[in-house]
Amino acid sequence: MIFANPAKLSKRGVLGMNMRNLDFVLAYNPRHLFPQVDNKLITKRLAEKAGIPVPKLYETIQFQHQIQLLPKLLENYEQFVVKPSKGSGGKGILVVLGKQSGHFIKTNGSMVSQKDLNRHVSNIVSGLYSLGGHIDTAMIEYYVNFSPIFKDISYQGVPDIRVLVFQGYPTMAMLRLPTRTSDGKANLHQGAVGVGIDIQRGTTLRGVYRNNPIENHPDTGKSFKDIPIPGWHDLLILASRCYEITGLGYMGIDIVLDSNHGPMILEMNARPGLAIQVANNSGLVPRLRKIEKMASKKLTIEQRVSFAEKNFSANFLK
Amino acid sequence: MNSKIQFYIIIFFLALIGLGLTFYKSIFFGFPLLPGQHEEVWIVEAKITFTAKGGPVKASFLIPSAAPGYAIQSEDFASTNYGFNKTKDEYGYRANWHARDLQGIQTLYYRVQFFGSIRLDSTLLEEEPKLDPLPFFAEPYQIAVDTLIEQTRNNSADTATFTVELLKSLNSPSRSQNVNLLLREHNTIESKTELFLKLLTRAKIPARIVRGLFLKDGIRNKPLSELIQVYDGSQWVFFNPLTGNSGLPKDFFIWQKGGKSLFDLIGGEDSNVTFSITRDLRTSQELATYRANSRDAKFIDFSIYSLPIDKQNALTLLLLVPIGALVVVIMNNLVGIPTSGTFMPILIAMSFKQTELIPGLCMFCIIIGAGLQIRSYLSHLNLLFVPRISAVVIVVILLMSCMSVFSFKLGIQHGLGITFFPMIILAWTIERLSIIWEEQGHKEALTQGGGSLLVACIAFLVMDNSIIEHLTFTFPELILVNLATILLIGNYTGYRLSELRRFKAMIKD
Numbered sequence: 151m152i153f154a155n156p157a158k159l160s161k162r163g164v165l166g167m168n169m170r171n172l173d174f175v176l177a178y179n180p181r182h183l184f185p186q187v188d189n190k191l192i193t194k195r196l197a198e199k200a201g202i203p204v205p206k207l208y209e210t211i212q213f214q215h216q217i218q219l220l221p222k223l224l225e226n227y228e229q230f231v232v233k234p235s236k237g238s239g240g241k242g243i244l245v246v247l248g249k250q251s252g253h254f255i256k257t258n259g260s261m262v263s264q265k266d267l268n269r270h271v272s273n274i275v276s277g278l279y280s281l282g283g284h285i286d287t288a289m290i291e292y293y294v295n296f297s298p299i300f301k302d303i304s305y306q307g308v309p310d311i312r313v314l315v316f317q318g319y320p321t322m323a324m325l326r327l328p329t330r331t332s333d334g335k336a337n338l339h340q341g342a343v344g345v346g347i348d349i350q351r352g353t354t355l356r357g358v359y360r361n362n363p364i365e366n367h368p369d370t371g372k373s374f375k376d377i378p379i380p381g382w383h384d385l386l387i388l389a390s391r392c393y394e395i396t397g398l399g400y401m402g403i404d405i406v407l408d409s410n411h412g413p414m415i416l417e418m419n420a421r422p423g424l425a426i427q428v429a430n431n432s433g434l435v436p437r438l439r440k441i442e443k444m445a446s447k448k449l450t451i452e453q454r455v456s457f458a459e460k461n462f463s464a465n466f467l468k
Numbered sequence: 469m470n471s472k473i474q475f476y477i478i479i480f481f482l483a484l485i486g487l488g489l490t491f492y493k494s495i496f497f498g499f500p501l502l503p504g505q506h507e508e509v510w511i512v513e514a515k516i517t518f519t520a521k522g523g524p525v526k527a528s529f530l531i532p533s534a535a536p537g538y539a540i541q542s543e544d545f546a547s548t549n550y551g552f553n554k555t556k557d558e559y560g561y562r563a564n565w566h567a568r569d570l571q572g573i574q575t576l577y578y579r580v581q582f583f584g585s586i587r588l589d590s591t592l593l594e595e596e597p598k599l600d601p602l603p604f605f606a607e608p609y610q611i612a613v614d615t616l617i618e619q620t621r622n623n624s625a626d627t628a629t630f631t632v633e634l635l636k637s638l639n640s641p642s643r644s645q646n647v648n649l650l651l652r653e654h655n656t657i658e659s660k661t662e663l664f665l666k667l668l669t670r671a672k673i674p675a676r677i678v679r680g681l682f683l684k685d686g687i688r689n690k691p692l693s694e695l696i697q698v699y700d701g702s703q704w705v706f707f708n709p710l711t712g713n714s715g716l717p718k719d720f721f722i723w724q725k726g727g728k729s730l731f732d733l734i735g736g737e738d739s740n741v742t743f744s745i746t747r748d749l750r751t752s753q754e755l756a757t758y759r760a761n762s763r764d765a766k767f768i769d770f771s772i773y774s775l776p777i778d779k780q781n782a783l784t785l786l787l788l789v790p791i792g793a794l795v796v797v798i799m800n801n802l803v804g805i806p807t808s809g810t811f812m813p814i815l816i817a818m819s820f821k822q823t824e825l826i827p828g829l830c831m832f833c834i835i836i837g838a839g840l841q842i843r844s845y846l847s848h849l850n851l852l853f854v855p856r857i858s859a860v861v862i863v864v865i866l867l868m869s870c871m872s873v874f875s876f877k878l879g880i881q882h883g884l885g886i887t888f889f890p891m892i893i894l895a896w897t898i899e900r901l902s903i904i905w906e907e908q909g910h911k912e913a914l915t916q917g918g919g920s921l922l923v924a925c926i927a928f929l930v931m932d933n934s935i936i937e938h939l940t941f942t943f944p945e946l947i948l949v950n951l952a953t954i955l956l957i958g959n960y961t962g963y964r965l966s967e968l969r970r971f972k973a974m975i976k977d
Contacts, residue, residue, distance in 0.1 A: 153968040158975045160963075168801055169961035241906075276852050284853070340909070361970050428973055 163433025165424055170400075174438065178317065178399025179420050186396045187418040191235040191287055193396075200395045202388065203414045205231070205292040205406075212287045214275055217268050229293040232267070234274040234286045240335040242279030244270055245293060257306065257334075294414065297407040299380065303327055303345075305369040307334030311347070311385065311405045311413075314422055314434070318393035318451065319441045320386045320458040323347040324429040325354055325379070326404075330369045336404075338425045343367060345374045346430030350463035352382025358429040385413045386455045392418060394451070402426075430464070437462055475959065479952045486948030493756075493943060500752035503938035507583060507755050509541065510683050510721070511746040514578040516731060518739035520570040525735040529578060532723045533560040537584060537716075541755075544579040559728040574736065581748075582721070583755050597674040597699055603666045609653075612646035617671045619644075627673055627700040628714065634667060635712040661694050661709050674699040678706070679724040682717065685747035692723055692730070692743065780941075785818065787940045788931045790950045792817050795927040797954050804966030807923050808900045808916040812893055816920070817927035819889045825928060829921070832889065835867050836917065839898035840905070847906065861895040 159166075165174075186192050197204045208230060209223045224230070232244040244267070246254045253261040262270075273279065274288040300309040307328030314322045324344045328334045331341035338344050343364065346355035357364040357374045366373050379385065389403045392415065402422025405413050427434055444457065493499045498507070516529060531554075532540065545552050550565040565576055605613050620637065624630040637647055638660065650663060661677060668675040679692040695716075696707045706716045716722075724730055733739050792814035799805045799813075807813055820828040842863050846856055868891060897920070905913035930936060939946055963971075 152972075153965070154972040154975050156963050156968055159968065159971055162974055164963075164967075164971050164974055166961070166963040166967050167804070168964060172959070172961050278847075339912075358973070362973050424967075424970075428971065431974065433974070 159433075163435035163437075164427055165434040165438070167424065169435070170421075170424060174316070174400040175421055179401075180397070183397050184420050187398065187401065187420050189235050190233070190237075190417055191289060193415075193418055194289075194291075196395045197392075197415055200391065202391055202395065203411060205294055205408075205414055205416070207289060207291050209290040210235075210287050211271050211275060211290070214272060217271055217275075220268055220271060221264055224290070227290075231291050231293050232271060232274070233289050233291070234279040235289050236280040236284065236286050237274075238280075240337065240340075242270075242274055247293070294406050294416075295409045297380070297409045299377070299407070300325070300327065302370055302372040303343075303367045303374055303377070305329050305334075305367070307332070308336060308406060308416075310336050310416055311379065311407070312344075312422070312426060313386065313389035313403045313405060314426055315389050315393055315401050315403055316438055316441050317399050317445050318390050318449075319444070319454045320349060320389050321437050321441065321462065322426050322430055322432070322434060323349060323386075323389075324426045325374075327357075327367065327374075329359070329367070338423060343374075344425055344429035346426070346432075346464075347379060348464040349386070350459050352379045352385075353377060354379070355430060355464055358425060361425065361428060363428070363431070380407070381412060383455065383459070386458065387451060388413050388415065390451045390455050390458075432464070432466060437466065475955075479955050482948045482952040482955075486945045486950075486952070489945040490943045493945075497756045498752060499756040499942050501939070503934050505752040506749040507752050509581060509583045509748045509750045509755070510538075511579065511581045511748055512681060512721070513744045513746075514580075514741060515689070515744065516576040516578070516739065516741050518574055518733055518736040520567075520572060520574050520736045522571040523569060523735050525565075525567045525570050525574070526733070527565045527576060527736070528732040529563045529565075529576070529741075530559065530724050530728065530730050531561050531563050531578060532580060532582075532721070538582045538721055539584075540580060540582045542581045544577070546577040546579065547575075550576070557728075559726060570735075583750065597676075599672060599674050600669050602672070603669055605666075605670075609650060612649045613667060613670055616644075616646045616650070617667065621671070627698060628705060630671065630673070631668070631675075631696075631698050631705075631707055632712050632714070634664070634671075635707065635709060638664060639710070639712065661696065664696065664709055668696075668698065676726050678722055678726075679730065680720050680722040681743055681745060683719040683721055683745060683747075685745065687743070687745040689742040689744060691741065693720075695720065697725070784937070784941050785821070787944055787947070788821075788937065789814060789818070790947050791931050791936060791940060792927040794950055794954060795930050796923060797957050799923045799926065801957050801960060802964060804964030805919045805923055806916050807920040808897060808904065809893075809920065812897055813920050813924040813927055815890050815893045816924035817931055820924065820928040821932060823889075825925065825932075828928075829925070831871065832894075832921070834871065835864065835889070835894055836898060836901070838867055839864055839894065840902055843898050843902040844905075847902065857895060857899050860898050861891060864891050864895045864898065 186196060191207075191210065194204050194207055198207075208227055211217060211220070228248055230246050232246070234242045237243070244262070245257045246262070246267075247257060248255045250261065253263055254267055256262055271288045274286055277285045280286040294308065296308055303309075304327040309325060309327045312324050312326055313320050324346050326336040326338065327343045327345060328336050329341055329343055333340070336342045338358070341360065343357050343359045345357045347353070348355055354374050354377045357367070359368060365375070385405055389405065392401065392403050393399070396418060398418075398420055400420070400422075402419040404416040404419070406416050408414050424434075440461065449457065494501055514529070516527065518527070527550075531543070545554075545563055545565075547565055549570065550567050552566075553564050555562050555564055563578055604610065616634075616637065620630055620633045624633045637644065638651070643651070651660065653659075653663075665675050665677060675696060675698045678695045678697050680695065681687075681690075682693055694709060696709050697704045698707060699705075705714055707714050708717065731739055731741050793811070795817075796807070796810060796813055800807065800810070816828075816832065819832075822828075823831065839860065843860055846859055851859065868889070897917075901913050901917050904916055
């Protein structure tokens, strides 16, 4: 059979796109709050105001004429990331690891001249990378020295942790690992690997690659199983706090682990994908319904996280 | 929860109104549910001949007005050398011919075309008639009449049975003495009917003669047949004087009701009226529209049929858009085929309706392919958004003109169809696809482009279906049903077909 039996899927509590849109995105995410997560600059400012760790914003370039000031602005920074504030899918992100005789060194070791960098920023500002082509703002921010713990199971790029937060409760989580096919990006539909995380124990489960379960990383060949995520509880607290600052009920929160500063919020998503269920080999619906019943209790962040840790183990409704 | 109930009530009523109007139109006006249905139309020709005596001639012919069960579609009055007018009196319409000086055998034609309609017998609503003065018969007939009436009355219960009994005794082969005596004077069918009417009047039962035709294809030069109508105290009942059967026969077309003469002639003699009947077939659509108009149905007045033909044609295309929308909704939310741009497939499908499917598909692919090439070059130029999309629009128009000219020179007529493609939509499609191409790779772009094209093809095939085309045009109120369906799908939280495949791994172990 090419198709799964819908009754069986429903029994496993698998969340479909129609239900996600109707019962969760439309019901819990007021449209006017979307810009808070779609615009990374607003997200960053909100997070900074609430004291949530984010990669530090160095500079913003909003107008073409500001570009001539770039060399002066970048003087003090050895490593940095240039990204569009409204970009999606990792498009338009330029990572600079160092400088050498007036040139910038990229992640893959190639050199970029000041002129090339200026043009890149100009493209961002003119909206080349923002979907819909609206004019945009270029952000220059702290380069995350990502923790080496996932080095063996990722191929270039930045691995991150996606936590699905529903009404402030961490609901499901996965580790997103770039592959050669995903071109260093951590988006699953671009070919990255997703690895489920047991919310209770903070260790990895199995992987999913192109909608199918996978045991080892397709490029490095290393197993995904049972890798503990350091500082898991704090990471969940961090994700849970994002609910208070954005007001969005149904969110995907992308967290990176910095070797110096610990977990940091990279971005948030108001329409998180459904592949997280395959990575965890578990349906979202029972967890979401369980949280819906709790919602009236108005628990604190700490209480919400311990509720999740207590309930959402890898064995939840198996 | 309350709003949910409200939602379903709205959906229910939308569907109810849509379906209700459809069935109303279908049943009461005979709008056909399937295309290409035909109904019979009857053409009756009355031929009037007489000999003119020389001098002014005035001829007046009773013509049918409202025959129950039939609707008149058209009339013709053919006669050379005559002045003609149509008048109306209390018995109905009359055709009047007049000429100043004529001699010899004259022929006048009246032709009427009509078709079956629902049976609304207006006589049911007629007021109670006044009884004619009692007729008297000369002796010995008077005694025979009174005895016959007395006997029949004893053998019957009410007006209807009385009539049947009387007809029986007149028609039975073993007639009584009295009947034989009376029939000796009235032995033709015509005068037998006359006698029968007289007898009924004598028995104080209001009765009248109704003349008309039994419709049958191929009848030539026949006079009108007769029926008797008897008032039973509450309504007029039909009786066939020859068979004694009651009720209006199925194929009987009433021409004349009551005693007013069929044909009056001044200045001529030896008049004779005969009828010929021909059957013909017309599309049900045409007849239904006629029927609805003749019934003065107000809501038909506000329908598409009241528009000029060219506007109607434009509307046919427009009315198909909701069907396309339904296809897109089903493909998106129930099947899960990704399309680039929600309504792009509908517009492409509408263009396919002008170009035909295969040539349309080829042209579409060529334009989009070439457009993507050029767009990828434009992206190297790092243009701002609005100038970039404008440049793509211009490139699309250039491509379209080139294709038209080339295909025309090569003698491929289909090439000209390219102008039916909405160019702005094409430009947008190119722009979107190229962004997807750059951001998410060629695979995603092909998936979405192919998905859009697939949905467009399906939408086209549905919109091109003759039954659906017919239904949307004949019953525009079905849009409400369509709307209800779309609203219902808008509330669907189940899985999409594609998700059953996507999440197959979830139930493997």
